[in-house]
Amino acid sequence: MNGESCVQQAYESIFRGDFEAAAAWFERAVEADPNNPSYYYRGSITLARSGRLASALAYARRAAELAPYEPAYAFQLRLLQSRQKIAEAQALLTQSPPQAKPAVGLLREAFRLDPLAADARLLLGAAYRLLGDYGQALEAIQDALQLNPQYEEARRLLHEVRSERRRKLKQLNPSNHRKRDR
Numbered sequence: 001m002n003g004e005s006c007v008q009q010a011y012e013s014i015f016r017g018d019f020e021a022a023a024a025w026f027e028r029a030v031e032a033d034p035n036n037p038s039y040y041y042r043g044s045i046t047l048a049r050s051g052r053l054a055s056a057l058a059y060a061r062r063a064a065e066l067a068p069y070e071p072a073y074a075f076q077l078r079l080l081q082s083r084q085k086i087a088e089a090q091a092l093l094t095q096s097p098p099q100a101k102p103a104v105g106l107l108r109e110a111f112r113l114d115p116l117a118a119d120a121r122l123l124l125g126a127a128y129r130l131l132g133d134y135g136q137a138l139e140a141i142q143d144a145l146q147l148n149p150q151y152e153e154a155r156r157l158l159h160e161v162r163s164e165r166r167r168k169l170k171q172l173n174p175s176n177h178r179k180r181d182r
Helices: 003-015 019-032 037-049 053-066 071-093 100-113 118-131 134-147 152-172 174-181
Strands: none
Touching: 003 019, 003 037, 019 037, 019 053, 037 053, 037 071, 053 071, 071 100, 071 118, 100 118, 118 134, 118 152, 134 152, 152 174
16 A cells, blocks of 8 residues: 555545554555655644544654645644643653742743643643742642633633732731731
8 A cells, every 4th residue: 555545545444433543554555665754743633532542642743844844744743842841740740749940940841842731731830830939839730721712621710829828918917917807
C-alpha cells in the first residue's frame, strides 16, 4: 500500500471511531513515505487524541523538521510541547510532597507555548497556592476563567483560594478583623 491509501484507511477508521486503528494506519503511511511531513502531522493529531502524547510529539517534531516553514506543523508542535509540560508539572504537583516551584517554571513555559492553555493557568494557580502566593494564584486562576468561562474546576479553586487567603489574613491581623466585625 502507498502512503495515500494508508491515510485514506486512517480517516475511515477515524469516522468509525477507531482511533487506535487510525494511528496504526498513519504509522503505515509514514513507513510507506517517511519524507512526507503531512503524514507525520496528521498522525500526530490522531495520536494526541488517542492519549499517546510522546508518539504524537515525535511525529509533530518530524513534520516540523521536514517542513520548517509550514505554520500548521509548527503550531501543532508547540501545542503538544505545551501539553507535555503541563503533564510534567501535574506529575510534580501530585508528588508527595508536591514540587510546586519547578512546576511553576514548566507551567509558565507551557503557557508561553500555548497562550490559550487554560489548564496551564489553572495548575499554575494551584502551584502558587501551594507556595503560599495567593495573589499570583488568584491571578492565574482568573486568567484560566477568562480563557474558559465555563471552567468549573477553576471556579471551585478560585473560591477555595479566596477563602484560604482570608483565613490567613485573619490569622496575621486578628485585632483588625475584630474591630471590623463590630
